[in-house]
Amino acid sequence: MIEIHNVHKSFGDAPILKGVTCTFETGKCNLVLGGSGTGKSVLLKCIVGLLKPDIGSITFDGTIFTNNKVEIRQEIRKQIGMLFQASALFDSMNVFENVEFPLKMLTPDMSRAERRDRVEFCLKRVGLEAAGNKMPSELSGGMKKRVGIARAIAPNCTYLFCDEPNSGLDPLTSIKIDELIYEITHEYNITTVIITHDMNSVVEIGDHIVYLHKGQKLWDGTKDEILNAQVPELKEFIFSSSLVRAAKRIEMEGGSLEEIRQEPSKDI
Amino acid sequence: MVKVFGQFLLFLQSMLVRTERVKVIWNRTLDEAVLIGIDSILIVSIVSAFIGAVTCVQIAYNLINPLIPKSTIGYMVREMTILELAPTITSIVLAGKVGSSIAGGLGTMRITEQIDALEVMGINSSNYLVLPRILGSIITFPLLVILAMVLSILGGYLAGTLSGAMTAQEYVEGIRDTFIPYNIVFALIKSVVFAFLVSAISAYRGYFTVGGALEVGASSTTAVTHSIIAILIGDFVLAYTLL
Ligand SMILES: Nc1ncnc2c1ncn2[C@@H]1O[C@H](COP(=O)(O)OP(=O)(O)OP(=O)(O)O)[C@@H](O)[C@H]1O
Ligand SMILES: [Mg+2]
Numbered sequence: 042m043i044e045i046h047n048v049h050k051s052f053g054d055a056p057i058l059k060g061v062t063c064t065f066e067t068g069k070c071n072l073v074l075g076g077s078g079t080g081k082s083v084l085l086k087c088i089v090g091l092l093k094p095d096i097g098s099i100t101f102d103g104t105i106f107t108n109n110k111v112e113i114r115q116e117i118r119k120q121i122g123m124l125f126q127a128s129a130l131f132d133s134m135n136v137f138e139n140v141e142f143p144l145k146m147l148t149p150d151m152s153r154a155e156r157r158d159r160v161e162f163c164l165k166r167v168g169l170e171a172a173g174n175k176m177p178s179e180l181s182g183g184m185k186k187r188v189g190i191a192r193a194i195a196p197n198c199t200y201l202f203c204d205e206p207n208s209g210l211d212p213l214t215s216i217k218i219d220e221l222i223y224e225i226t227h228e229y230n231i232t233t234v235i236i237t238h239d240m241n242s243v244v245e246i247g248d249h250i251v252y253l254h255k256g257q258k259l260w261d262g263t264k265d266e267i268l269n270a271q272v273p274e275l276k277e278f279i280f281s282s283s284l285v286r287a288a289k290r291i292e293m294e295g296g297s298l299e300e301i302r303q304e305p306s307k308d309i
Numbered sequence: 310m311v312k313v314f315g316q317f318l319l320f321l322q323s324m325l326v327r328t329e330r331v332k333v334i335w336n337r338t339l340d341e342a343v344l345i346g347i348d349s350i351l352i353v354s355i356v357s358a359f360i361g362a363v364t365c366v367q368i369a370y371n372l373i374n375p376l377i378p379k380s381t382i383g384y385m386v387r388e389m390t391i392l393e394l395a396p397t398i399t400s401i402v403l404a405g406k407v408g409s410s411i412a413g414g415l416g417t418m419r420i421t422e423q424i425d426a427l428e429v430m431g432i433n434s435s436n437y438l439v440l441p442r443i444l445g446s447i448i449t450f451p452l453l454v455i456l457a458m459v460l461s462i463l464g465g466y467l468a469g470t471l472s473g474a475m476t477a478q479e480y481v482e483g484i485r486d487t488f489i490p491y492n493i494v495f496a497l498i499k500s501v502v503f504a505f506l507v508s509a510i511s512a513y514r515g516y517f518t519v520g521g522a523l524e525v526g527a528s529s530t531t532a533v534t535h536s537i538i539a540i541l542i543g544d545f546v547l548a549y550t551l552l
Pocket of ligand 1: 052057075076077078079080081082083084238
C-alpha cells in the first residue's frame, strides 16, 4: 500500500500539486485520472522520487520514502517497476538486453541461465518472445510499451507505475495493454498505479480511481461508482465522451455494461 | 559562473558516491574506451601526419641561414610536436569528436527519460553513465597522443625528404639530438588532464540537458566550445607550472 499525505509541489511560483492525500492499495489497479496538465506526471515523479515534494510525505508499506536515508530509498526503489510515458527503453541495447538490464544490475547473484529464463518468461508474458533481437528503434509504439512493461516486471517488482500506458495506441492494442497490466497486478498481488485520461481504461480496469483536478484530489472510488459521482468537474470530464454518455444511458434504461461488452464478440 | 562551477563539482561528487559494483563500471569503461579509441584513430592519424608534414615544410622554408645545420629542422619538428602539437591538437580534435558524442548521447538519454528510468531502478545514473566515459577517455587520450607523436614525426620525415628540403640522415640526426624524456611525460600528463576536462565538461553539459532535440544539439555545441576553451587554459596553466 502506498500512502500519500498532503503532497505539495510547485515549480518556481507556480503551484502544481496543492496538498494531495490518497492511498493506493495492494493487489489493485489504482488509476489516477485527470485532464492534461493537472499534475498527474508530477505526482508520479514525486512518488518514485524523481522529484522532491515541497511539503508532505510518501509511505511505501509503512516505510517513509520522502526525505529518508539514501540506503532505504534505494531499497524501496529496487522494488519499483516503472513504465514511462514515452517507454524510455535504452536505445543502445536490444529488447532482450533491455529486459535483462534491471536483473543484471539489481540481482548480481542470479546466474546467466536464470536471467535468460526470466527474460524469456517476461517477454512471453507480454507476447514478444520473438522480438528479443530487435532494437528499440525497430519497434512500434505498442511494442515499446510492452517491452517497457516486461522490463518493469522483470525483477519481481512490488510496485508498478505506468504513466499513460495506452496514450497514442489504437483502442484494441490499448485494451490489450490494460488487460496485461490488470492480469499482472492480480496475478502477483502488486500495487499498481496507472495514470490515464482514457475513460475506457477506467471502466475496464479501475479497481480504485483517484480524480485529480488542478493539483487537488476531488474524488476517489471504484469504477462502479464513478458513473454516479456527484462532483461537477469529474462529471464534466467523464461525460465529455459520447461513448460514456451512451453507456450511462443504457445503464439507466436497465441494461448493464457487461452485456454491451459481450455484444460485439457474439456478432463475429 | 560560480554557481555553474559549484554545480559541476557537485556533479562530479555525485558520480563518486554510491558507486555500482566495480566489475560493472570496469566493463562499461572498457566498452567506452574501445568506442572512443577505435572511432578516433583515423581522424587523429590524418590530422597528426599532416601537422607533422606542414611543420617540417614551414620550418625548412624559414631556415635559410646556411650556418644553421639542416638537422635543426628535425630537432624542431620533434620539440614542437611532442610538447605542444600532438597533445593539444589531438585533444582539440577529440573535443570535437568525443565531446559532442558524450554530450549528445547523454542529452538524448536525459530527454527520452532513460536517465530517469535508471534512477527509478535505484541505479546511480551519473556513476553508471558518466564515470566510465571519463575513465574511458583518460585511458584512450594518452594512447592516441602517442600515436599522434609518432605519426607527426613520420609525416615530417616524409614531407622533408620527399620535398628535398633535407636528407633522411639529417632529419634523423635532428630527431635524436639532445632528447629530453621528461617532455614525453609532460605531454602524457597534459593528455590525461585534457581527457578529464573534455569528458567531464561534455558529460556535465549533456547530463543536465533540459528540453527537446533542439537543446540536445545546443548542449553538444556548448560542450565542444567549453571543452576547447578549457583545453587551452589548461595547456597554459600546465606549461606555466610544470615546465
Ligand atoms: N520540470 C518541470 N518544470 C516546470 N514545470 C513543470 C515541470 N514538470 C511539469 N511542469 C508543469 O506542471 C504541470 C503539470 O504537468 P504534468 O506533466 O504533471 O501534467 P499531466 O497531468 O501529466 O498532463 P498530461 O496528461 O498531458 O501528461 C504542467 O503545467 C507543467 O508545465
Ligand atoms: Mg503526463
